[in-house]
Amino acid sequence: MINGFRRKSLSRHREIRVPVALGAADDRLTLWASPGEYPVYDSYDYDYMAEDKVCESAYESALRAVSAGRTVLDIGTGRDLDWATLALEYGARHATAVEGMESTAVLARKTLEKSPYRDRLTLVRSWSTELETDRRFDLCVSEIIGSIGGSEGAAAALADAHARLLAPGGVMVPDRCVTMAGGICVRDIVPDLAFHPESLPYLDRIFASTGHPFDVRLLLSHPTPEALLTDHAPVETLEFAAGVTVEAVETAELTVHTAGRIDGLLLWINLWAHPQDPPIDALATETAWGTTYLPCFDEPVDVRPGDRLSVRLGRTLSDDGRHPDYHLRARLETVTGTHHGSFLSTHHGRVFRSNPLYEEIFSLR
Template sequence: MRIEYHRTLIADQVRNEAFFAALKAAIVPGKSVVADIGAGTGLLGLMASKLGAKEVFLFETAEVAGVAAAVLKANKAKRCHLIPCHSTEFQDRLAVDIIISETLGNYALEENIIATLADARQRFLKPGGTVIPDHIIQYVAPVVTSRIDADLRAWDRVGHELDLSVAQTMSLNNAYVRALQPAEILDGCRSAMIWDEVDLTTETKSKRRGEAEWRLPRPAKIYGFATWWKVELVPGIGFSTGPLSPRTHWEQLYFPLSAPMDADASDLISVDLRSSSSEEAGTHLAWTAIHKNAGGKVLARQAHDLDKGYLP
């Protein structure tokens, strides 16, 4: 059982306090019925109960459901009902005022939050009910230092006249969870651009695509791209996983380039990002970077795909 993973969630005070504040803003004591989807050890469900929810239904399909059951019992949470299955598998009638789900990953959508909340919203949520979280904004920015790039090129440094370039190529077709410093990102993160926005309160696609482009204010070598996200739980309450924000257990994602792009002032650097997530196929990521000169002539184009870096 990945109890250590759940400990990192409980230790994340930025996360915990934001979700507590969102529940407090949404719950009408004695009236609100709450569904906690992906309940883990039961923290958010217990928060909802302590804040006065009339009833709380906690969905959890992993082994940690047994821990959640014991936690609920230890807290004498009589208004909390643990349902040991995925919410999409639950066929009984359920009508709730609030759906809450902390199924967010380092790549925000990797735990299939879009499809999960769409199903719950359609089948469980009362008209006018609240979905927590309600919006996700995804950011991207160029990385201008070689720290991570150098680590990924270890294959090229083996020596002994050995060619490990096949493995090197695979390494550069992966995305990496890393904590980046603002100084490692173009203009200290001021260059960050939105590449995707997800509204979880309405119908939206699990397949995402977006792009961003930068005209460089000065010469720079681009080694890859960093992405992160900002979540709005309810209006006015949320948090970010970006390098300039208070640190959470989530970190940024680093998308490598097969070769750094050495750009002059006024050159254009762009990236096109694509993703798809599903319970059956997992998460697929692909990214294409283009370097143009100041006049718009393409100098380099690099296409990367997680499938090319995957080792079964």
């Protein structure tokens, strides 16, 4: 869920840079490379996620309701073993916390040594999909949700956990995640079509992790709902509790409500940690999740109220078997005619400078 937006010091931690999205003064819209779906997390990122009170309170509410007496699997426990610890605080019998990144697992081991729950908490350095165990858990908790809900690999990981690691009648936290989309024009709302300078170290680490440059997903720092020129609708639905569909195509029919121009889509998550609680809405609230911009028309298309935007978003597993590639197609019906657009947003494929927007962004790097 990291968005990489970083700025200045917080009082709770020394020398921590905090995200623009979490309340700093700069309200200019800026572009960032999306880091959450790559093994690039560092201590700043874990500090930053720990600052997200919206996420914390949603998970706290869910774990308070479901932890008592259960055995727990915490997938992607991070440096701080947060959700495993919270589940134990709320009466879980035992927690197994798994973390895939070696460098993070080393930090998590230090957290475990100081934990008052260390006799009931087991830490395993493993990606959940590679976890070898005969055990089945009563509760699976994770926060591996991306700025597009499934972009960090939640669908493949949690489908595997649901099928292989969850006991019959077991509970999944979060329950579900729906990614919404609406039409925007990034060229009209972002003053500079360039990566924010503080995003560049992330970009280098992402490209180092994949071994080559590519059209990395773009996050837009804290837009408001007024940026949308259309209504919005779901384009990715992940039902973790019911057993998630890893590869799928979803469609949405959007209607323009404000005259202007459209060149792409803004996407953001609605996340239900517990089915009966209200969702975290990453566009309506200040949270550590970013909002994603996917380009789809090479040139902005003029629109007026009543025009129709049809969207088709497919997700297929990339060749790492964990992260999805997204295939966007759009059709915009306006008085000037029908406009077709598309974009392939790969996790690590060799798609580089594939359209004028990325050409411009990377030429300014």
